[in-house]
Amino acid sequence: MDVLQIQNISHVYFSQKTTTTALLDVSLSAKKGEFISIIGPSGCGKTTLLSIMAGLISPTKGDVFIDGEPVQFGNRKTGYMLQQDYLFPWKTIEENALLGLKLSNKLNEENKMKTIVLLNKMGLTNVEKMYPKQLSGGMRQRVSLVRTLATDPKLLLLDEPFSALDFQTKLKLEELVFNTLKQFQKTAVLVTHDIGEAIAMSDRIYLLSNGPGTIHEIFDVPEKIRNRSPLEARSQPEYNVLFQRIWKELESLANKDEY
Amino acid sequence: MPTKMNIKLLHDEYKKALIRKRRQVLFFQMLIFLLFFALWELSSRLKWIDPLIFSSPSKIWDLFLSFMTDGSLPSHISTTLFETILGFLIGTGAGVIFAAILWWSPFLSKVLDPYLVIFNAMPKVALGPIFIVILGPNMTSIITMGAIIAVIITTIVVYSSFRNVDPNYVKVLQTFGATRFQCFWEAILPSSFPTIISSLKVNVGLAWVGVIVGEFLVSKQGLGYLIIYGFQVFNFTLVLLSLLIIALFATLMYKGVEWLEKKLIKSNE
Ligand SMILES: Nc1ncnc2c1ncn2[C@@H]1O[C@H](COP(=O)(O)OP(=O)(O)OP(=O)(O)O)[C@@H](O)[C@H]1O
Ligand SMILES: [Mg+2]
Numbered sequence: 156m157d158v159l160q161i162q163n164i165s166h167v168y169f170s171q172k173t174t175t176t177a178l179l180d181v182s183l184s185a186k187k188g189e190f191i192s193i194i195g196p197s198g199c200g201k202t203t204l205l206s207i208m209a210g211l212i213s214p215t216k217g218d219v220f221i222d223g224e225p226v227q228f229g230n231r232k233t234g235y236m237l238q239q240d241y242l243f244p245w246k247t248i249e250e251n252a253l254l255g256l257k258l259s260n261k262l263n264e265e266n267k268m269k270t271i272v273l274l275n276k277m278g279l280t281n282v283e284k285m286y287p288k289q290l291s292g293g294m295r296q297r298v299s300l301v302r303t304l305a306t307d308p309k310l311l312l313l314d315e316p317f318s319a320l321d322f323q324t325k326l327k328l329e330e331l332v333f334n335t336l337k338q339f340q341k342t343a344v345l346v347t348h349d350i351g352e353a354i355a356m357s358d359r360i361y362l363l364s365n366g367p368g369t370i371h372e373i374f375d376v377p378e379k380i381r382n383r384s385p386l387e388a389r390s391q392p393e394y395n396v397l398f399q400r401i402w403k404e405l406e407s408l409a410n411k412d413e414y
Numbered sequence: 415m416p417t418k419m420n421i422k423l424l425h426d427e428y429k430k431a432l433i434r435k436r437r438q439v440l441f442f443q444m445l446i447f448l449l450f451f452a453l454w455e456l457s458s459r460l461k462w463i464d465p466l467i468f469s470s471p472s473k474i475w476d477l478f479l480s481f482m483t484d485g486s487l488p489s490h491i492s493t494t495l496f497e498t499i500l501g502f503l504i505g506t507g508a509g510v511i512f513a514a515i516l517w518w519s520p521f522l523s524k525v526l527d528p529y530l531v532i533f534n535a536m537p538k539v540a541l542g543p544i545f546i547v548i549l550g551p552n553m554t555s556i557i558t559m560g561a562i563i564a565v566i567i568t569t570i571v572v573y574s575s576f577r578n579v580d581p582n583y584v585k586v587l588q589t590f591g592a593t594r595f596q597c598f599w600e601a602i603l604p605s606s607f608p609t610i611i612s613s614l615k616v617n618v619g620l621a622w623v624g625v626i627v628g629e630f631l632v633s634k635q636g637l638g639y640l641i642i643y644g645f646q647v648f649n650f651t652l653v654l655l656s657l658l659i660i661a662l663f664a665t666l667m668y669k670g671v672e673w674l675e676k677k678l679i680k681s682n683e
Binding site: 209211228229230231233234235237239241243245254255258259303306 | 591
């Protein structure tokens, strides 16, 4: 059964004077353990789509099912990492990372230890008692990722989770997140601007086009890349072929916008 | 290394300069204080000012001592202090609670908006006589006045700070399935601590106004009563003594709030 199922979603933002159609008739799905990526030009509705999957905003039209049930506001099945870190400035790093557990009453010694270990694995040691403003942008983004992973959600929604990281750290975290998700058979949706990252990590890539956001094309990542870790995937010949294809499509979308 | 030595030396000099500046400021503050009272005493003795109206520091001091020994002053002070602190706490607390209710129900807040503006613009002390009729000429009316004078402005200020909290913090909490109460407790309230503290500072002053006017009206006990009584029997030494005591305790309360601020901001860093 599909963990995530989206059927003919459209979303319009209303304000006093204007209406913005952010999404038009978008359908997609992900099976248990699948990793899908969404790429597309800025403003094509990627964040909107994730917010709808998380149940934070209800779509103007269409349905979202998680585990076969319609998604509801305030559900605890999804873990959503926002595009910006939004760590609470008055909480320590540890308190920030444990926030999700605290809110869902799952805070115990075991989960706490796990979270600290996860922080360490991401290269954040001895920062537990510090405050967010004492950390760099990339470090904060990792704390935000830990905060989302700590609650152990069924469905992970990641909005550009590695955008503030240097290339080295980014590759390491891709490995870490990839392996963790595969190990526990988690389903995930990744929004990214990095074509390479999308290919290396996912099973399927949805390319959205602009104004209003629709699914322009779906790329299935070849078996050979899928079974490999992100780092190894990058050295496969198929990787470059797919990269070129997606790149060309993105180019054509950008050119279409110019005229 | 010569550069290293220089830096340490310069830093020491810098620190010394800071201490010197601080001493200078303190010196002039003390000087003003002493000059004020000395000049007051002198001009009163030399009849540059009317000693009947402006009294003099020495007369005030004598009165203070005699009042302290017969024990009437401490009871007046403690009455007023009790009323002020209670009025202050109730006013601020109720203001924050009302603000929370308005935040909870955006519809209610839209409906009540014009009434808050009207009530805020009205001089609350003018309601004093009504309270006295309803609640009786006693401490309850006075405390009510100390509280009512601060409650609306606190509600307005704190509510607007609740609304200005970055909605993305609430969004983060909602991604974890937080309830509305959890959103309030984890994001809205802590973000608004600085505003709540600054309205506490304003409310210290307001509570004193409310209580002193209340005591004028009820005229039974307290420093406000002493002022009115002194005025009626034309004993301005008594009026000025009460004023000085009020100034002293209002300052102490203000300092107390500042201390609280330091504690809260420390955990805020
Ligand atoms: N709260 C909102 N109110 C009104 N319009 C909005 C709102 N949020 C997004 N939009 C509009 O909806 C469209 C899609 O926005 P969205 O944030 O989903 O894009 P995105 O694909 O995530 O872009 P980016 O890659 O820059 O993050 C944009 O045109 C944007 O202006
Ligand atoms: Mg976005």
